Amino acid sequence: MAAKKWLESLSRIKPTLGRFSSVSLSGIHVISANHGRVLCSFCIPAYLTDAEGYWQTGAIATVMDVVGAVAIMSTEDTLKVTTDLAISFFSQAKFQEEVEIEAQTIEQKGKLTMVVVHIRKKGSKQLVAVGRLWMAFSSARPFESKL
Incomplete structure (x- = not known):
């Protein structure tokens, strides 16, 4: 499954300051990714926490964005980008x-796809x-990119 392999490859990238998504995803464990649904586990590392030791909201948003995109990729060979995130x-x-x-795809409206992402302890x-997240088509091809 190409979507699962792509997310797993992101999880193995060493965190660097120049690549925020790799910092936020380093160490994520992909349990499954198919039929518009992705399930992962993640242990919060120190470098993604604030001064009180809590997971930073920006890092949470990045994880939601990428895992949501992978949910779509698990049903179609297309990378979609976020147009709206709440x-x-x-x-x-x-x-x-x-x-x-x-993450699970919920609705398709024309070129837009809605994904809902739940994070639980x-x-x-x-x-x-x-x-x-509402996501739309992107011309980028993640399966062909060099990480």
């Missing part, structure tokens, strides 16, 4: 806490955040 935050995740990230299943 995130509701419910609780905070801390350094070394493991979370589950689940792995142990308690407490909701951390929900993202609603």
Whole structure:
């Protein structure tokens, strides 16, 4: 499955300051990616936390954006980019806490696809955040790019 392999390749990139998405995704574990649904787990590293040790909201948004795109790629060989992103935050995740990230395609309207991403604490299943993304076609081909 090309979508799963692409996300897994991003998870293996060493974090560097020049590539924010690689910093936010380094270490993500892809459990499954097929039929418009992606399930991942992620242990919050120290470099993605704020002064109090909580997962930074910008890093959460980046994870939602990429995992949402992979949900679409799991059904079509197309990279779509976010045109609208709304995130509701419910609780905070801390350094070394493991979370589950689940993205699912919900609706198709013309060239737009809606994806919903849920992030929950792995142990308690407490909701951390929900993202609603509308994504549109991009001419980029992630499966052909060199990482």
